[in-house]
Amino acid sequence: MTVYEDVGNKIGQHDNISAWCEANGVTIRRQKLNTGDYCLPPRVSVDTKKGMQEVYQDIVNDHDRFRAECIRAQDDGILLVILIEDEEIGCLEEAKHWQNPRRKKWEHDYAFVARAQEKGKMLNHKIPKPPVPSDRLVGMMEAMTMKYGVVFTFCHPDDTGETIYNILTTWR
Numbered sequence: 159m160t161v162y163e164d165v166g167n168k169i170g171q172h173d174n175i176s177a178w179c180e181a182n183g184v185t186i187r188r189q190k191l192n193t194g195d196y197c198l199p200p201r202v203s204v205d206t207k208k209g210m211q212e213v214y215q216d217i218v219n220d221h222d223r224f225r226a227e228c229i230r231a232q233d234d235g236i237l238l239v240i241l242i243e244d245e246e247i248g249c250l251e252e253a254k255h256w257q258n259p260r261r262k263k264w265e266h267d268y269a270f271v272a273r274a275q276e277k278g279k280m281l282n283h284k285i286p287k288p289p290v291p292s293d294r295l296v297g298m299m300e301a302m303t304m305k306y307g308v309v310f311t312f313c314h315p316d317d318t319g320e321t322i323y324n325i326l327t328t329w330r
Contacts, residue, residue: 159184161198161326164191172206178319193231193238198326203231206318207242210256210295213310217298218290228306238308239325243315250310254296260289 161179163172165188175196179186194203205227207213216224231238247253267286274280290298302308313321 159198159323159327160187161185161196161322162191163188164195165189166191167195172318174315175206175319175322179323182319182323184319184323192234193227193236196322196326197236201235202237202239202326202329204239204241204322204325206322207240209244210242210247210253210292211259213240213242213299214258214260214290214295217295217302225302225306228302228308231308232306237329238306239329240308240310241318241321241325242310242312243318244312245314248312250296250299253299253312254293256292256295258289258292 161184163186167188172195176186178184191197191203194205196206197203207216228238242253247256271280271283271285275283299310303310311321311325
């Protein structure tokens with residue numbers, strides 16, 4: 159079997175996937191993909207994410223680009239599966255309790271600036287907005303599923319290669 163990998167994926171960054179495919183007789187061919195990181199033409203494409211932080215980046219900070227990818231997949235009749243590699247989270251319900259590391263930094267920065275402003279310092283310093291809470295992020299993910307048909311699923315990083323194979327061969 160041959161699985162296609164997007165040329166935008168950096169070589170060596172997904173060695174866990176390459177190793178699993180090689181050990182299981184799956185050939186990886188690199189070419190430009192319209193959506194996702196891995197696909198088995200013509201109907202299923204898998205886009206891998208290294209944890210919830212990358213999902214947050216795509217959905218919150220880079221929303222227009224991510225939405226455009228979802229629309230492209232939908233327009234092309236491709237099921238886009240977002241595979242999130244995480245050692246602790248196994249489903250969307252568990253993702254609602256994810257602790258965004260940006261939240262802790264924001265709390266620190268907010269407290270620092272607030273104390274300084276109480277002392278009459280940093281009065282022109284604007285306090286940034288807090289990061290989107292995890293339950294709201296999951297709500298955004300669910301909305302994208304409803305609107306664009308995107309599927310969000312999780313796996314342990316050690317199982318990514320096998321999970322991609324299972325998605326591509328089962329969901330086509």
